[in-house]
Amino acid sequence: MSQDLDTVGGQLAALASGASTARALTERALARAAQAQNSLNALISSVGTEHALAAADAVDVNRAAGRAGALTGIPYAHKDLFCTAGVATTCGSRMLEHFVPPYSATVHQRIEDAGGVLIGKANMDEFAMGSSNEHSYFGPVHNPWDTTRVPGGSSGGSAALVAARVVPFATASDTGGSIRQPAALCGVTGIKPTYGRVSRWGMVAYASSLDQAGVIALNVEDCARVLDVMSGFDPRDATCTDRAKIDVDSALQRSLKGLRIGRPRQWFGAGIENGVGAAVEAAIAEYARQGASIVDVDLPSSDYAIAAYYVIAPAEASSNLSRFDGVRFGHRCADPKDLADLYRRSRSEGFGREVQKRILTGTYALSAGYYDAYYRRAQQVRRLIANDYARVFADVDVLAGPTSPTVAFKLGAKLADPLALYLADINTVGVNLAGLPAMSLPCGFSEGLPVGLQLVAPTWREDLLYSAGHGYQQVTEWHRAAPPTTSQ
Amino acid sequence: MSEWETVIGLEVHCQLATHSKIFSGAPTAYGAEPNSQACAVDLGMPGSLPMMNAGAVELAIRFGLAVGARVAERSVFERKNYFYPDLPKGYQISQYELPVVVGGGLNVRLDDGREKFVQLTRAHLEEDAGKSVHDAFHAETGVDLNRAGTPLLEIVSEPVLASASEAVAYLKTLHTLVRWLGVSDGNMQEGSFRCDANVSVRRAGEPLGTRAEIKNVNSFRFVEKAIDYEVERQIRLIEAGGTVVQETRLFDAHKGETRSMRGKESAHDYRYFPDPDLPPLLIASADIERARAAMPELPEARRQRYIDELGLPAYDASLLTADRNTSEFFEALSTAVPAQAKLCANWVLGEWLGALNANGLAPEQSPISAERLAGLLARIVDGSLSSKMGKQVFEALWLGDESADAVIERLGLKQVSDSSALAGVIDEIVAANPKQVEQYRGGNHKLLQFFVGQAMKATKGQANPAQLNELLQAKLAGA
Numbered sequence: 001m002s003q004d005l006d007t008v009g010g011q012l013a014a015l016a017s018g019a020s021t022a023r024a025l026t027e028r029a030l031a032r033a034a035q036a037q038n039s040l041n042a043l044i045s046s047v048g049t050e051h052a053l054a055a056a057d058a059v060d061v062n063r064a065a066g067r068a069g070a071l072t073g074i075p076y077a078h079k080d081l082f083c084t085a086g087v088a089t090t091c092g093s094r095m096l097e098h099f100v101p102p103y104s105a106t107v108h109q110r111i112e113d114a115g116g117v118l119i120g121k122a123n124m125d126e127f128a129m130g131s132s133n134e135h136s137y138f139g140p141v142h143n144p145w146d147t148t149r150v151p152g153g154s155s156g157g158s159a160a161l162v163a164a165r166v167v168p169f170a171t172a173s174d175t176g177g178s179i180r181q182p183a184a185l186c187g188v189t190g191i192k193p194t195y196g197r198v199s200r201w202g203m204v205a206y207a208s209s210l211d212q213a214g215v216i217a218l219n220v221e222d223c224a225r226v227l228d229v230m231s232g233f234d235p236r237d238a239t240c241t242d243r244a245k246i247d248v249d250s251a252l253q254r255s256l257k258g259l260r261i262g263r264p265r266q267w268f269g270a271g272i273e274n275g276v277g278a279a280v281e282a283a284i285a286e287y288a289r290q291g292a293s294i295v296d297v298d299l300p301s302s303d304y305a306i307a308a309y310y311v312i313a314p315a316e317a318s319s320n321l322s323r324f325d326g327v328r329f330g331h332r333c334a335d336p337k338d339l340a341d342l343y344r345r346s347r348s349e350g351f352g353r354e355v356q357k358r359i360l361t362g363t364y365a366l367s368a369g370y371y372d373a374y375y376r377r378a379q380q381v382r383r384l385i386a387n388d389y390a391r392v393f394a395d396v397d398v399l400a401g402p403t404s405p406t407v408a409f410k411l412g413a414k415l416a417d418p419l420a421l422y423l424a425d426i427n428t429v430g431v432n433l434a435g436l437p438a439m440s441l442p443c444g445f446s447e448g449l450p451v452g453l454q455l456v457a458p459t460w461r462e463d464l465l466y467s468a469g470h471g472y473q474q475v476t477e478w479h480r481a482a483p484p485t486t487s488q
Numbered sequence: 489m490s491e492w493e494t495v496i497g498l499e500v501h502c503q504l505a506t507h508s509k510i511f512s513g514a515p516t517a518y519g520a521e522p523n524s525q526a527c528a529v530d531l532g533m534p535g536s537l538p539m540m541n542a543g544a545v546e547l548a549i550r551f552g553l554a555v556g557a558r559v560a561e562r563s564v565f566e567r568k569n570y571f572y573p574d575l576p577k578g579y580q581i582s583q584y585e586l587p588v589v590v591g592g593g594l595n596v597r598l599d600d601g602r603e604k605f606v607q608l609t610r611a612h613l614e615e616d617a618g619k620s621v622h623d624a625f626h627a628e629t630g631v632d633l634n635r636a637g638t639p640l641l642e643i644v645s646e647p648v649l650a651s652a653s654e655a656v657a658y659l660k661t662l663h664t665l666v667r668w669l670g671v672s673d674g675n676m677q678e679g680s681f682r683c684d685a686n687v688s689v690r691r692a693g694e695p696l697g698t699r700a701e702i703k704n705v706n707s708f709r710f711v712e713k714a715i716d717y718e719v720e721r722q723i724r725l726i727e728a729g730g731t732v733v734q735e736t737r738l739f740d741a742h743k744g745e746t747r748s749m750r751g752k753e754s755a756h757d758y759r760y761f762p763d764p765d766l767p768p769l770l771i772a773s774a775d776i777e778r779a780r781a782a783m784p785e786l787p788e789a790r791r792q793r794y795i796d797e798l799g800l801p802a803y804d805a806s807l808l809t810a811d812r813n814t815s816e817f818f819e820a821l822s823t824a825v826p827a828q829a830k831l832c833a834n835w836v837l838g839e840w841l842g843a844l845n846a847n848g849l850a851p852e853q854s855p856i857s858a859e860r861l862a863g864l865l866a867r868i869v870d871g872s873l874s875s876k877m878g879k880q881v882f883e884a885l886w887l888g889d890e891s892a893d894a895v896i897e898r899l900g901l902k903q904v905s906d907s908s909a910l911a912g913v914i915d916e917i918v919a920a921n922p923k924q925v926e927q928y929r930g931g932n933h934k935l936l937q938f939f940v941g942q943a944m945k946a947t948k949g950q951a952n953p954a955q956l957n958e959l960l961q962a963k964l965a966g967a
Binding site for chain 2: 081082083089091096099101102103105200201202203204205207208209235236237238239315316318319321322323324325327328329339343363366367368371375
């Protein structure tokens with residue numbers, strides 16, 4: 001078997017043995033990025049080749065001096081909503097097209113400190129709003145498995161870069177499924193940790209009570225290693241919790257035997273494509289074969305998850321995005337007549353349609369006379385959903401089901417039908433509303449396109465996801481399947 | 489006009505005396521270069537997040553305890569959403585449904601001597617906005633965000649004040665209290681203590697009238713003028729058949745009138761909702777108890793103690809407790825000069841405050857410490873100095889750093905209290921004025937002053953008057 005240079009684990013082994021260097025791996029990543037850019041459009045903000053190679057040389061020096069960190073020499077990409085000092089951070093929006101933050105996200109700082117080498121910033125749905133990555137000011141991202149199809153969203157660029165073996169991992173964020181759904185559609189592994197596990201400082205907000213940073217990679221172990229670097233208490237984020245880190249090694253070693261898996265009936269309802277359902281059922285059968293117990297469970301409030309999500313997330317977004325007013329930073333319209341004109345035109349020109357739609361929806365939901373009927377009610381539903389999960393986790397370790405009801409759909413197929421697009425998140429948004437850790441991992445193919453298996457664990461129990469996910473990847477090969485466009 | 493009643497409620501924005509901002513580490517100092525004291529959080533930069541300043545919470549707790557309010561164990565920060573260039577995030581972080589301080593009240597002494605208990609509705613924590621600068625650039629508006637994120641405690645009274653003078657009396661009491669507690673520096677010129685007044689009128693016995701809100705008044709005098717103007721305006725309006733509309737009005741200090749800001753504010757829907765970036769503010773009862781234990785004696789209690797225990801007149805007691813530093817000075821002085829409260833009060837309120845005022849100094853800038861002044865008063869108490877000589881010594885203390893005794897020594901001011909020395913002087917005077925002695929002994933006791941004057945002349949004013957009186961009386965009584 002030839003040397004694996006696609007995964008974080010493989011690259012670290014090559015670096016440790018001296019078989020490769022950060023510079024070599026970075027050059028390889030940059031070359032692949034350039035090659036894939038035309039077909040995928042997965043990178044938007046550049047750090048510059050010189051800059052990336054200089055960073056690689058610097059960490060090579062560190063490694064030679066015996067100062068190697070957990071990711072020293074590994075090239076990677078950020079979803080373009082993590083602020084990177086001195087490097088453009090656009091959020092996929094015209095509003096921030098020329099925004100260069102003077103500070104870095106805690107996530108970025110931690111990966112840099114661990115020796116990661118940033119090669120570029122990944123395309124995304126504008127301000128992380130979308131499930132197809134078609135709502136980017138910089139154009140859609142294409143799915144490496146079939147470039148006529150969407151990669152999923154909003155972290156479509158991150159998922160496509162990892163699937164195309166450009167970088168071994170990319171950061172991402174998940175507000176309603178934005179890590180798990182594109183990971184599923186691109187056939188890669190993605191983890192969204194417990195809300196509060198990773199600092200949100202410097203991650204441009206979409207919906208603050210739901211946003212959580214995570215990682216997309218080719219396997220569970222890589223996700224666990226990178227998340228370990230990213231996570232931990234941060235005094236600059238009041239919602240970041242001071243919890244002990246997960247013992248990754250022991251979690252990865254745990255056997256599937258005796259693992260209790262819940263199979264939520266509501267996740268297999270109408271709208272699940274047959275091929276998707278079949279692949280997921282086969283994966284659950286594999287768990288049973290490995291000695292896990294499978295039990296059907298009910299999450300009755302799940303039916304309201306989409307409705308609650310599309311009140312709460314836009315409400316928070318309408319407020320979070322108020323700062324983009326053309327006064328201090330971001331897009332400003334030309335020759336404003338007066339203050340109202342400055343606001344109206346700067347925001348109308350700077351924000352795309354989907355963002356404007358959600359700002360309006362959220363503004364409406366918070367308005368006098370509607371607050372109780374929408375926002376307060378949605379918060380009540382949110383509690384019920386969290387209660388559902390808490391109840392079923394009394395009896396099971398993890399939940400398993402389809403991440404997305406469908407495989408990757410054609411570009412443009414759902415643009416005219418926003419509701420159909422919103423339903424792409426039907427199995428993922430509840431997890432965000434409850435603040436739980438969840439993961440998507442490849443579990444087969446339908447119509448030649450990857451299918452994702454979603455695993456969900458109780459809060460702070462990422463270790464159960466590692467055990468269940470890694471155990472599965474020890475006995476299956478789905479996560480090794482590479483899209484045809486990358487065969488080289 | 490007498491059938492009209494005025495109903496006023498006040499909202500006071502009180503800047504908390506923290507060194508850094510309420511949700512960031514940027515400094516709060518006043519008067520710096522525009523935008524030099526605003527960090528990414530204050531500027532509302534993308535990805536920035538607020539962190540609660542524990543110091544601001546501590547001050548809110550202290551205030552809540554001082555006014556006998558309930559300090560909420562759980563309060564919630566909400567976002568008040570509106571667009572304005574000096575509001576960087578497009579929302580202000582404030583508290584709405586669940587404030588940190590609930591209820592409480594203040595005893596206020598009114599001008600006519602009556603006392604009134606003014607109930608408070610609540611006090612909540614919030615951040616200040618920045619400042620729009622309209623005159624620095626031609627045809628353009630500048631924005632200075634130094635003030636953005638400055639911690640404020642908004643103190644809301646019930647609508648229980650019945651006149652402009654009651655409103656001012658309440659404000660002064662509140663102003664004294666927040667400064668006393670160290671909750672705020674109370675600097676009104678710098679906007680650390682400013683007020684919105686909700687004013688309505690009604691005929692006696694009728695339900696509450698529609699109120700107008702006068703925004704951002706920052707002096708006691710302006711508050712009085714603005715309310716008086718507004719009351720008169722509303723009464724005239726109603727008597728002429730009109731109706732008061734609920735609106736926000738601005739006080740124009742030059743013209744002495746309030747003006748409508750109509751159309752702008754009234755249509756606002758602030759879309760309050762809990763700020764998802766900040767978990768609910770939880771205050772442990774241990775924190776409340778710690779603050780209670782550290783609470784200083786409050787001005788009202790201290791004033792009463794001065795009357796009851798020190799026997800001071802109410803007037804003196806009020807003046808001595810109008811300001812924490814003055815009161816602390818008096819405390820130190822009266823401790824160092826025991827059982828002489830009235831003497832100490834006279835010197836603090838007379839010479840000391842007079843000298844401070846004449847030199848434009850605050851009490852804490854006094855060049856004379858309470859200890860040095862105590863040294864002077866001790867010499868008056870033991871009879872070494874007359875009051876008049878004391879004032880001379882005080883001037884020297886003010887200008888230098890000598891002790892009172894050193895000044896007395898240097899100026900040779902020691903009053904003659906040696907009875908044998910005085911007895912000699914008296915013998916001479918009595919011998920030299922036989923006619924007056926005879927008249928005195930014949931019943932004209934007014935002549936005592938003549939002998940005192942003679943003795944003072946002979947001692948160049950350094951005789952102890954009390955002792956002199958005593959000795960003279962004994963001598964003249966016919967020894």
